[in-house]
Amino acid sequence: MSKDIDWSNLGFGYIQTDKRFVANYKNGAWDEGALVDDANITMNECACVLQYAQTCFEGLKAYTTEDGKIVTFRPDLNAARMADTCKRLEMPVFPEDKWVDAIVKTIEANIDYVPPYGSGATLYIRPYMFGINPVIGVKPAEEYQFRVFTTPVGPYFKGGAKPITIRVSDYDRAAPRGTGNIKAGLNYAMSLFQIVEAHNQGYAENMYLDPATRTKVEETGGANFIFVTKDGTLVTPKSDSILPSITRRSLMVVAEKYLGMKVEHREVQFSELKDFAECGLCGTAAVISPVGKIVDPRDGKHDEIAFPSGMEEMGPYTKKLYDTLTGIQMGRIEAPEGWIKVIA
Numbered sequence: 001m002s003k004d005i006d007w008s009n010l011g012f013g014y015i016q017t018d019k020r021f022v023a024n025y026k027n028g029a030w031d032e033g034a035l036v037d038d039a040n041i042t043m044n045e046c047a048c049v050l051q052y053a054q055t056c057f058e059g060l061k062a063y064t065t066e067d068g069k070i071v072t073f074r075p076d077l078n079a080a081r082m083a084d085t086c087k088r089l090e091m092p093v094f095p096e097d098k099w100v101d102a103i104v105k106t107i108e109a110n111i112d113y114v115p116p117y118g119s120g121a122t123l124y125i126r127p128y129m130f131g132i133n134p135v136i137g138v139k140p141a142e143e144y145q146f147r148v149f150t151t152p153v154g155p156y157f158k159g160g161a162k163p164i165t166i167r168v169s170d171y172d173r174a175a176p177r178g179t180g181n182i183k184a185g186l187n188y189a190m191s192l193f194q195i196v197e198a199h200n201q202g203y204a205e206n207m208y209l210d211p212a213t214r215t216k217v218e219e220t221g222g223a224n225f226i227f228v229t230k231d232g233t234l235v236t237p238k239s240d241s242i243l244p245s246i247t248r249r250s251l252m253v254v255a256e257k258y259l260g261m262k263v264e265h266r267e268v269q270f271s272e273l274k275d276f277a278e279c280g281l282c283g284t285a286a287v288i289s290p291v292g293k294i295v296d297p298r299d300g301k302h303d304e305i306a307f308p309s310g311m312e313e314m315g316p317y318t319k320k321l322y323d324t325l326t327g328i329q330m331g332r333i334e335a336p337e338g339w340i341k342v343i344a
């Protein structure tokens with residue numbers, strides 16, 4: 001029985017659901033893990049995560065498809081990305097097949113919270129891991145917890161996706177050869193100041209440039225960029241300090257295989273932005289947020305790049321990309337092999 005929730009008026013916030021998956025790493029090994037009721041975590045005051053931020057996460061969604069199945073989208077890629085993140089943070093990898101099993105079990109245990117087809121809402125799944133034993137001299141923890149919880153979230157855009165205005169940030173997101181390419185909590189902690197400042201100045205997001213030269217486009221705090229040229233080529237920025245978005249990688253396939261577009265994954269100069277026809281941000285939360293305008297307030301001149309697609313609606317290529325990918329996720333369009341994992 002579906003929960004009595006007003007699905008179409010849900011926001012993007014935390015709502016506690018019934019069960020969460022918890023596995024513990026101790027004496028060099030993971031236990032089997034189990035679903036538990038308690039949403040709270042008790043840990044020592046000196047836990048490594050609290051002192052030295054040894055924590056990472058993932059994010060994916062479960063959907064109800066047009067024909068009533070409950071599915072999730074490419075969880076194997078989230079498992080692989082978390083494994084990469086764990087290695088960089090000296091954390092023990094939770095085996096990728098068991099990782100996907102844990103996601104499936106957690107969705108099954110909270111199946112009544114998966115919003116119905118057509119509501120625009122989805123069940124957001126948050127896997128995460130942290131060092132939990134006391135650590136005061138700087139070193140990796142010896143004990144870890146891997147957890148997965150779910151929370152139903154509303155449509156990211158109520159009443160359709162209006163293009164947003166973003167600014168170029170005067171702060172950097174990730175150092176060259178730093179941690180920009182992994183999904184570490186620390187990348188978000190240091191972005192909070194900038195996002196609050198951006199919002200206070202009336203911008204929806206920050207565009208970060210490459211920290212070494214500040215001439216190339218990287219990403220925002222939590223989404224990759226897509227651009228479309230005037231002749232319909234999808235261009236996505238390439239850099240070792242960008243987080244490899246699964247949405248972006250999927251859109252590249254959709255563009256090429258479903259829409260017959262040319263696709264380029266390459267360095268993108270800030271100076272070429274004015275030549276693009278469309279711009280968007282992509283990630284699991286919103287799939288694509290169209291960007292209408294980019295302001296560069298850094299030298300006090302507030303130079304503006306206004307994309308020809310305007311401030312009223314998504315550009316035509318962005319819309320096709322959005323409709324095709326969400327169509328695949330919602331079961332209206334046939335998915336490439338292995339993209340959809342059926343839960344129930």
Ligand SMILES: *Cc1c(COP(=O)(O)O)cnc(C)c1O
Pocket residue numbers: 059183219220221222223224243244245246247248282283284285
């Ligand atoms: C999670 C994240 C994204 C989006 O990745 P998806 O796999 O598409 O959800 C983009 N950039 C950053 C910095 C992220 O943390």
